[in-house]
Amino acid sequence: MKLTSKGRYAVMALVDLARFDNINPVSLRDISLRQGISLDYLEQIFSKLKKNQIVKSIRGTQGGYILSKKPNEIKLTNIFHAVDEKVKTVQCKKDSKKGCNGKATKCITHNLWDELENHINSFFEKKSLEDLLKSNKEHRY
């Protein structure tokens, strides 16, 4: 499994976006400044988020990005999937009968990784952007 800056930044940027979204589109420049993320890198990330219909873009002056769904409809799973941050703990192809070692049977730890995958995914499927916003209002940033 992977959890790299790309996934981290994606979530961070979207939380930031969601907080200002209701008024105007939010520019990447603003997010970049507020969150301390490279603008060029953000552009790569948002290009993927857009392809996956998580945000919409508005070009031109005063343009920026807006969420294309309500915060409670955007799960972390969706975000990670969009930026290719796959929660894949098994090594083998799931549908195949073959194991990760190329042998005819699944390896002796296959079930373990499969369980782990489910365990992690259940976390990401439950959490929505809205949950993050809420737990954020409690503190002040």
Add this chain to the structure above:
Amino acid sequence: MKLTSKGRYAVMALVDLARFDNINPVSLRDISLRQGISLDYLEQIFSKLKKNQIVKSIRGTQGGYILSKKPNEIKLTNIFHAVDEKVKTVQCKKDSKKGCNGKATKCITHNLWDELENHINSFFEKKSLEDLLKSNKEHRY
């Protein structure tokens, strides 16, 4: 967080070891052949497992490795820790007040990663080598 071949192989090898352990020390060559893992790589891994008192070594002919604890006392946490496969999802230093971006406050996603870390760790802390052995006897490999 990381989950790479090193951690995977460590668990795989230890399950294999645990199954033959009660009779004789198990040589890495055997594990290598049974599980299809490079012998040289296994040696690196077992060097770490030994340093962390998870296995003991017996040198010479008919030598090999044995578990240094009972299978139910070896949790996955211990194994991962031994091979430096850290479940670290937050980016910042936990004890510090500073955020991952170098700012004075924690970043807006800090709590999320912290929750995730606990979620994953609870899985690893519950699972022991014995659990893996059991779920393995049900199937035949």
Add this chain to the structure above:
DNA sequence: TCTATACTTGACCATTTTAGTCAGGTATGT
């Protein structure tokens, strides 16, 4: 219409990590 803003696309790259290999040891049971 001009211009500043901000999205869009694609190529490029230095650094780090990964997943090993290789070469040489040392200890020990038979």
Add this chain to the structure above:
DNA sequence: ACATACCTGACTAAAATGGTCAAGTATAGA
């Protein structure tokens, strides 16, 4: 003595990471 098997450290090709850079295109507002 000798085969087995642990032990150690150096080395490395290939991939992933975390960006940067350059050259656009679309649009709002003056």
